[in-house]
Amino acid sequence: LFVLRGHDFARRESGLAAERIVAEGNLKTIGARMFPGLGAGEKVGTELDMLAVTQSRALGRALGDRELVDISPDVLARRSIKCAEEIGRIRKACDAVHAGHLALVSCLRPGMSELELAARVENAHRLAGHDGMFFMRMPDFVMGRGPLASGPNLRRTSGAVYTITGTGLSAAVPAGASRRIMAAGDLVVVDIPTCVEGYHADQSRTYAISRASPRDLELFGRLREVSDHVLDHLTPGLTAGDVYARALERATALGLEASFLAFESQPAARFVGHGVGLELNEPPFLVRDGTETLQAGMVVTLELHVMEPDRLPLKLEDTVHLTPAGVEILTRSPRELTVVTPG
Structure with missing residues (x-):
């Protein structure tokens, strides 16, 4: 060396x-x-x-x-096949992500800015062992600490990453939390990753402040059903394209075809997840028509969202370990649309 x-x-x-x-x-x-x-x-x-x-x-x-x-x-x-030590480090990163979730449900309230909420979540991540940065295989990539958006900002995607981005504090770093003040009834999506001992975790959760509409609860239930269906059938030997096709097939059966993976001003996403390890996004990429074969030992995300016309998007993302028998979900936070009622 x-x-x-x-x-x-x-x-x-x-x-x-x-x-x-x-x-x-x-x-x-x-x-x-x-x-x-x-x-x-x-x-x-x-x-x-x-x-x-x-x-x-x-x-x-x-x-x-x-x-x-x-x-x-x-x-x-x-690198796509992880050993036991690597899985252990990813578990620690998932624990750190969950610490951020716990901090959020204890503090989210009307009148709080996105920036303050992000700071509370990120502080909890750091205290839980987050290294304070993440690694992407894009030398010119800039995103701050990770996406967080609320209310109308959920529909404003900058393209910094091909998902819900938030607007950031300025066009200099157009992703992440803004200074927007959140109100009762707002939806909030948090997709702030962690890195512990060099290994990453990626989790997205959707929250509602004080109340959630019946339609949003229904839509999220269907999104969760798509996710559960894919995870229940995610086994070694499938191709990346098989996973995408299975997700789309289930979404279509549940009446979500038009809203599944949709954005307001750009084409629908053509992937449903990616590998996680020394980098936040790494192979395998679960893309439409992808030919890479999944193997036991891989760690991937399943990253799904829905957005109906004139409604805000809802998102669910988990990090999972692919085993010979199926998947082990490593992310720990409740996989539901969490309604946070301020105390």
Whole structure:
């Protein structure tokens, strides 16, 4: 392991023998030690999708005549199957998400701003062990701490991510909580993820302040039924496209076809979930017509919403562990439209 900075830290934390850790920041020196000679015809693999052009060029110069090739698909495929230790860390992240839910139901009230609510949720996450950031495989991605929206902001999606985003505090970071003051009867969707010991959890829940309309309760019940149906039949051997098709089929049977995964000003979502691990969004992606085969040991989300015309969206998302026998739901918060009545 070549370490540019923090050599002592790497020796303490990496788990590698001290003689295998070298303090060296010069790419040419590293290249010469790892790959002696000119190397004509040889190939060196790295994750090219995560390198800036300048970094890629510098690395190429340091490798001489060797060809730099992308091994990201292989790395991501290996990472998609989690070991017991990784599952344990994801459980901790799910515990941290649940701490945010508990904080929300204890404080949500009319007159509170989205920003204050987000701060309360995020503070609970941090106290429960959240690392304070999350990782996405998009070097230029910016979203703040995660989506939270209420009332009419639920229909205002910025496109920062292909889901309910909220508006953020300004167009500089157009996702997450705004300064909007919430009122009795408002719906609130919280989709703020956590990362504990480097591993993520992703959960979305819908809340109502003081009261929920009968129609919203009915629609959420159908959404929950779609989610339950998919999870009950989620087994190794299915393709990503099979999962999407099963969700759409059940939604259609329940009369939700027009509202399922719908947005106000952009096409309906073409995915119903994604992998979770060292990154918040990683393979497998549960997309329409997806060909990747699901395997035991994968951790994925099931991320569903409905939005009827002239109504606000309702959302439900869980992180689940795929086992040989089916799924284990790792997220802990109640899977219902929670009506919060201020004390």
